[in-house]
Amino acid sequence: MVVRRSNGDVVESFGSSREVTAPEHEITMTMNGPHQPTNPWAPLTPEQQEARKVVNVNAETVTNTAATDIPGHYGPEQDDSWNLERFRDNFRIDFHHNKPHDAAFSLVGCDASISNAFRRILLAEVPTLAIEDVFMFNNTSIIQDEVLSHRIGLIPLTGGEKGLRWLRWFRKKPPTDDFASQAAYDADGEPSTPSDYNTVVLELKVDCRWATEAEDGRDGKKLAKEGETDPNVRYVNSNVYARDFRFLPQGQQGTYFSGDDAIRPVNPDILIAKLRPGQKIHLQCHCIKGVGMDHAKFSPVATASYRLLPQITITSPILGADAKKFARCFPKGVIGLEPSDESDPDSEPKAVVKDPMKDTVSRECLRHDEFKGKVKLGRIRDHFIFSVESTGQLRSDELFLDSVRLLKAKTERFKRHLAEFEEGR
Amino acid sequence: MSREQYNPAPLSQGGNAGGSSSQQQTTGGFNITGASNTFEDTSRPVSYLCGDCDTKVLLKGGDAIRCKECGYRVLYKERTNRMIQFEAR
Amino acid sequence: MSQQNGDVEMEDDMAGGAEQNGTENEDFLKEEQRLRLLPNSTTTAASFAFDKEDHTLGNALRYVIMKNPDVEFCGYSIPHPSEAVMNLRIQTWDGVSVYEVLRKGLEDLADLCDVVEDKFIAARDDFDASQPNGEAS
Numbered sequence: 001m002v003v004r005r006s007n008g009d010v011v012e013s014f015g016s017s018r019e020v021t022a023p024e025h026e027i028t029m030t031m032n033g034p035h036q037p038t039n040p041w042a043p044l045t046p047e048q049q050e051a052r053k054v055v056n057v058n059a060e061t062v063t064n065t066a067a068t069d070i071p072g073h074y075g076p077e078q079d080d081s082w083n084l085e086r087f088r089d090n091f092r093i094d095f096h097h098n099k100p101h102d103a104a105f106s107l108v109g110c111d112a113s114i115s116n117a118f119r120r121i122l123l124a125e126v127p128t129l130a131i132e133d134v135f136m137f138n139n140t141s142i143i144q145d146e147v148l149s150h151r152i153g154l155i156p157l158t159g160g161e162k163g164l165r166w167l168r169w170f171r172k173k174p175p176t177d178d179f180a181s182q183a184a185y186d187a188d189g190e191p192s193t194p195s196d197y198n199t200v201v202l203e204l205k206v207d208c209r210w211a212t213e214a215e216d217g218r219d220g221k222k223l224a225k226e227g228e229t230d231p232n233v234r235y236v237n238s239n240v241y242a243r244d245f246r247f248l249p250q251g252q253q254g255t256y257f258s259g260d261d262a263i264r265p266v267n268p269d270i271l272i273a274k275l276r277p278g279q280k281i282h283l284q285c286h287c288i289k290g291v292g293m294d295h296a297k298f299s300p301v302a303t304a305s306y307r308l309l310p311q312i313t314i315t316s317p318i319l320g321a322d323a324k325k326f327a328r329c330f331p332k333g334v335i336g337l338e339p340s341d342e343s344d345p346d347s348e349p350k351a352v353v354k355d356p357m358k359d360t361v362s363r364e365c366l367r368h369d370e371f372k373g374k375v376k377l378g379r380i381r382d383h384f385i386f387s388v389e390s391t392g393q394l395r396s397d398e399l400f401l402d403s404v405r406l407l408k409a410k411t412e413r414f415k416r417h418l419a420e421f422e423e424g425r
Numbered sequence: 426m427s428r429e430q431y432n433p434a435p436l437s438q439g440g441n442a443g444g445s446s447s448q449q450q451t452t453g454g455f456n457i458t459g460a461s462n463t464f465e466d467t468s469r470p471v472s473y474l475c476g477d478c479d480t481k482v483l484l485k486g487g488d489a490i491r492c493k494e495c496g497y498r499v500l501y502k503e504r505t506n507r508m509i510q511f512e513a514r
Numbered sequence: 515m516s517q518q519n520g521d522v523e524m525e526d527d528m529a530g531g532a533e534q535n536g537t538e539n540e541d542f543l544k545e546e547q548r549l550r551l552l553p554n555s556t557t558t559a560a561s562f563a564f565d566k567e568d569h570t571l572g573n574a575l576r577y578v579i580m581k582n583p584d585v586e587f588c589g590y591s592i593p594h595p596s597e598a599v600m601n602l603r604i605q606t607w608d609g610v611s612v613y614e615v616l617r618k619g620l621e622d623l624a625d626l627c628d629v630v631e632d633k634f635i636a637a638r639d640d641f642d643a644s645q646p647n648g649e650a651s
Contacts, residue, residue: 071583082581082622084629093633095641099648105637107630113577114626120570134511140504146511153513188546194455201455250455278479285513286455295514397638401631408627410571411620414564417549418617 041075054311054378059366067111067381096357096385103396106309107384115306115384121403122304124293128393129157129164129200129263131297132172133286140279141240148273148281152204154297155242155270156391157287159200160261163253164393170198170288196251200263200287203246208237208275231276238275243268245285263287266392300399302389308379310359314351316374323351326375329365334358357385473500552601559605560612567600568592575602578626579619584610 044052056063069080087109096104107115134149141148158164171192174181185191192198211220211234220234231238242265249257257263273281292299312334318326319340327335336354341347361379365371390396470483475492476499482492484500491498552561564571572590579588579602587605604612642648 070580080581081583082578084622084625087626088629091629091633093630093637095637095645097649098638098641098645105634110626110630111577113573114630117570117574118630120568125570131513134513136509136511138504138506145509149511149513199455278474297513397634401634404627404631404634407570407574408624408631410567411575411624411627413545414549414571415617415620415624416545417547418613418620420547421549421551422613 041077043078044074053381055308055381057361057363057377057379059363069111098397100390100395101392102387102389103400104385104387105400107306107386109382110384111382112384115386117407118400118403119304119306119386121406122301122388122399123299125291125406126300126394126399126402127169127289127291128298128300128391129159129167129287129289130295131155131157131202131285132170132288132290135284135286136282137284138280138282141273141275141281142279143273148283152272152283152285153295155245155272156266156393157200157263158266158393159257159263161394161398163256163261166197166256167200167289168198170194172288194286196253198288199250200253200257201248201250202263202285202287203248203283204240204244204272204285205246205280205282206237206240206244206275207280208235208277210234210277211236231274235275235277239271240273240275240281241268242270242272244272248284300391300393300402301396302391304386304388304399306384306386308381309383309385310356310361311376311378311380312353312356312359313376313378314353314374315376318351318371318374320348322370323349325368326351326365326371329368329371330362331358331360472503474503475499476501555612557611557613558609559603561601561603562616564600564602566598568598569600572600572602574623575619578622579604579615581622582615582618584608585615 052064052068055065068074071079071081073080090109092106092108094106094108096106098105131153134152136145136149139145139148143151169192171189173191174185176182211218211223213219216236218233220228220236224234228234245265247257247263249262253263275281290298312330317340323337327337329335333355334353336352337349338352339345339347340350361377363377365375366377386400388396388400390399394402468486470485473482473484474480475482475495475497477497478492478495480492480494482494482500484490490500492500546565548565548567550563550565552563555561569590569592572592576588576590579585584606585604586607588603590600590602592600602616604615606612606615
């Protein structure tokens, strides 16, 4: 058993000596109350504490699914009340990888309601910049104006982080046919006017034409007569890509979004439309900040998800051919084979759990009679393997931090409202 | 003057009062409108696009409907260059 | 539109933006009251309505409030999916005020967020220092 203390020391102890392993508050508790196994109100033993962290995954059922860390669940002597110090001591974050577009880490020691709040905020409440209004000057391509508008709206944009954080909300008027939101909108305040601190302007202006000797070094029409079929050779600008967007800095935006920090699509190679000679697209876009609950284009993540850490317990040794079969019941790397006798490397192989993180909890091993009663599957209730895949506007790890700050901002806001409310009462 | 050469009168910068930094040049991109860009005059030539060779064909009332380059008889009307606003949703 | 509903972070930022751009008062409106007390509430058993909130705050707040030993019952509901309202019910033991319980719940949740943020930054910086390419060895 390993206990982490707030000073960072790791106290390790073996056996069942509770006085060493238990945190301070539990020691005082055991000294105050009689601690006998017969006492129906006795606080949980360390083994019971561990057991209640596991959700059992059986062949056909799941059991012990609900969290029980609520005061009173086990009677008055089990202390499950909120304790910041205890949370700080038990809570842990382990990183698995941290790349701008993909971060994975474990949150250990918190409840599902908390990690779910972070996940939901990541999906729907972290603000990002996206194309919102499209001003179509000309579009003679075969893709219709409204389809094209919808399509370019979904292109993830990026730019200098400092500038993106400097941008403010643009308060947009609701659609004229939505009376309910219009009433709420009018009661709330004035609409914004586009300005450099709330609107980013992009332009897309592409003309497709035949390739000419003078401009492109090849005569597309001549090549076509000779049998050339590749549109990239015959024409110029036959494909419109996200990289063709031009950023038009307004006002102070030039200082925030210059050089490498310019507003641009995350992926320059997104194909927006295909053109043929004579067709053209000319439009300007207004990009504003929004949140994912309004439209998915504002969601800063491609996915943000978590799963519980799988637990595989081999209760009695699985040896020989059975061990190999057992390993095949799991994804690669989950189960390892070791000699059953440590001193003899040639002894019969024994199945050991190597990396439960890689398991998918497929329950395949529970279908075979030879493993009956030898293995238990479960998931750790308070170990969340989080995965955040950013669309590229902000770094994945920064996004998670934003979600934590946003949840805190929510609590602070309602603390203010509660104080205000009590004043008026 | 053809429709393409017509330039609408510059708009007042009224919609742009929000930013103190609004030099007309840098924030002009916010003022997008094509509302006044719509007058019609039947005595002036209208340009069409040849359905075969994509060249511009200027036709007045009473002209033969025929491409001056290749003689093709299918001509397409050009799309209006009036600005239309969409929501990217 | 419900999108610009609850982002305190951005609203705080607005102050800075307005200053920089000389448009005072444009974005400075009194923060609307989003907490209401539902009828038939007493000081030990009350239902609160949180406007423009959902499961995100509802479930997290329910959890920390249930962690309070003075609380007999705490639960939340979203009465109608088309209305951005979240109701939170609190009942307390021994005459403890529901307002105190709610305040403690909000404070505890804020403390929790601070711990998560600190630990996350520490873990991330440790990891980045040991794995500059972002991948675990």
